[in-house]
Amino acid sequence: DAGVTQSPTHLIKTRGQHVTLRCSPISGHKSVSWYQQVLGQGPQFIFQYYEKEERGRGNFPDRFSARQFPNYSSELNVNALLLGDSALYLCASSPDSRSNQPQHFGDGTRLSIL
Amino acid sequence: EDQVTQSPEALRLQEGESSSLNCSYTVSGLRGLFWYRQDPGKGPEFLFTLYSAGEEKEKERLKATLTKKESFLHITAPKPEDSATYLCAVTQGGSEKLVFGKGTKLTVNP
Numbered sequence: 001d002a003g004v005t006q007s008p009t010h011l012i013k014t015r016g017q018h019v020t021l022r023c024s025p026i027s028g029h030k031s032v033s034w035y036q037q038v039l040g041q042g043p044q045f046i047f048q049y050y051e052k053e054e055r056g057r058g059n060f061p062d063r064f065s066a067r068q069f070p071n072y073s074s075e076l077n078v079n080a081l082l083l084g085d086s087a088l089y090l091c092a093s094s095p096d097s098r099s100n101q102p103q104h105f106g107d108g109t110r111l112s113i114l
Numbered sequence: 115e116d117q118v119t120q121s122p123e124a125l126r127l128q129e130g131e132s133s134s135l136n137c138s139y140t141v142s143g144l145r146g147l148f149w150y151r152q153d154p155g156k157g158p159e160f161l162f163t164l165y166s167a168g169e170e171k172e173k174e175r176l177k178a179t180l181t182k183k184e185s186f187l188h189i190t191a192p193k194p195e196d197s198a199t200y201l202c203a204v205t206q207g208g209s210e211k212l213v214f215g216k217g218t219k220l221t222v223n224p
Contacts, residue, residue, distance in 0.1 A: 004157070031210065042118075042201055042214030043158070056211050090157050092212075100146045100165075100205060103212060105157035 002027065004106035006091050012112045013081050021076040021109045025093030031055075032074040033103060034066055035090040043090055049074055050096065078111075086113045117141050120202050120215035127222050130191050135218045137202030138184040145205040147185050148212065149178050152199045161187075161200075192222045 005024045013019055025032050031050040035043035048056035049068035068074045072093075078085055088110050092103035121136045139147070146165050150158035162171040164180035171178045175196065177188040187200055199219045203212040 033210070033212075035212070040216070042203070042216050043212070045211045045213070048210060056209055058211070092157075094210065098208075098210070100163075100210065102148055102160045102163050103210070104160055105150075107155070107157045110155075 004091055004093050004104055006089075006106040006109050008109060009107070010110045010112075012114060014114050015081055015083060017081050018077065018079045019081060019111060021078075021089050021091075021111075023074045023076070023091030023093075023106060025072050025074070025091075026104055029093035029095050029104075030072050031094045031096055031103075032068055032072065033092045033094075034074070034076045035092065035105075036060075037088040037090055037108070038086075046076070081113050083113050086111060117213050118202055118204055118215035120200075120218050122218060123216070124219045125221070127189075127192055127220070129193055129222055129224050132188070132190045132192070134189070135187040135200055135220070136184060137187070137215055139202075139204050140183075141204050141206040141213065143206045145207065145209075147180055148203045148205075149185070149187055150201040150203065152201055152217070158201055189220070192220075194222045194224050196220065197222045 033048040034046040037043040045058040047066045052068045063079045088108040090108045092105045094103045149161040152158045162178040167182045199217040201217045203214040
């Protein structure tokens with residue numbers, strides 16, 4: 001069975017640009033969460049979506065937004081990129097939003113801002 | 115304030131030398147404690163979930179335990195392929211948001 005897939009794997013952008021990252025969850029999983037991981041730190045929660053609705057938001061500026069589609073895939077958008085946005089962006093999926101089952105992660109998108 | 119603290123930050127072991135990694139947490143209303151393994155350039159790989167104090171889970175050379183304030187990941191007779199960063203995370207209240215520690219980087223030398 002395919003795990004969580006993310007695209008692209010690597011991306012290089014310049015300050016001020018915007019970026020869209022994509023995620024396909026494990027088949028049958030309806031909840032998708034996004035995390036940001038900077039070097040040497042644990043992942044930090046950005047968003048959770050379930051059934052196309054936002055169920056949670058972390059402490060990130062409004063430049064960050066996301067959405068979930070009817071097939072449960074998701075996009076993370078970041079506008080007006082800053083150097084500090086350079087990080088590994090991880091997507092995780094779980095069967096639903098309330099069962100406290102483990103989240104399974106993709107291998108992330110490595111975003112570099114020049 | 116830090117809600118999840120992992121120690122040590124880094125640990126070097128010889129092959130076969132058993133040890134433990136610590137994860138202490140200060141959240142109230144713990145729903146679950148999760149252990150993940152992360153290899154360089156990869157996403158975290160799920161290992162264990164613990165839900166209540168006294169619970170234990172085992173998988174090959176790894177054993178995870180949980181008390182009311184901390185969790186331990188015991189590694190018995192480690193091999194070089196166990197080298198990775200081990201992440202601990204918790205969920206609390208009605209949220210599925212994972213709150214991670216900074217991780218312990220484990221190196222096992224042959």
